[in-house]
Amino acid sequence: MNNRTLVVTLVSILGVLALACTAGVVGVAWYLSHRSEAGPAAATDEAIPGLIDYRTTHPDWLQRTHVDPSVQVEYPMKPAAGGNHHPVWMRCLGDVYPSPVDEGSAVHSLEHGAVWVTYRPGLAPASIEALAKRVRDHDYMFMSPYEGQSTAVSLQAWGYQLQLDSAKDARIDAFIRKYRQTASMEAGVPCSNGTTSASPSSPS
Known part of the structure; x- marks a missing residue:
């Protein structure tokens, strides 16, 4: 060559x-x-039986306007899993609230990427504690009782909801794993500095 x-x-x-x-x-x-x-919430293909996906079925329910704290927002889903909300969010640093929280503030936390765990008042203490163990010390998580809830347990992330009859249901962990932070509409916005009051607050 x-x-x-x-x-x-x-x-x-x-x-x-x-x-x-x-x-x-x-x-x-x-x-x-x-x-x-595809969006952060599509980061895993893990299927969750019984999941309600409002992003697909009712995107019109997921408006993101801040509403004056004096206004009680009416939500088409109970508990709320998105929609217009109050300007100050509920602190969601693994907080376990013993009483119902302001729903408009809770929805604001979902916008930040939190998962809100709710339970029907009167749920057995052992079941409440089983839920609380999943929430405590975990950022972008908070929990409270919810008056009028149709199921024993309900989980909410922005645009997603899972309603269950038992605090032992394995789908609870699957929902948290899939949607905590990934369902955020404001990626990177923290859960700190929010309110811990059951009443809506005005921004400082």
């Missing part, structure tokens, strides 16, 4: 390698961009 042939061969090989690298980079970029477009 003469020098000219060797040079042509080397240039051809380098060209093929460069094209392969470029294709690889473009492919990775395409995958990341499309995964991002």
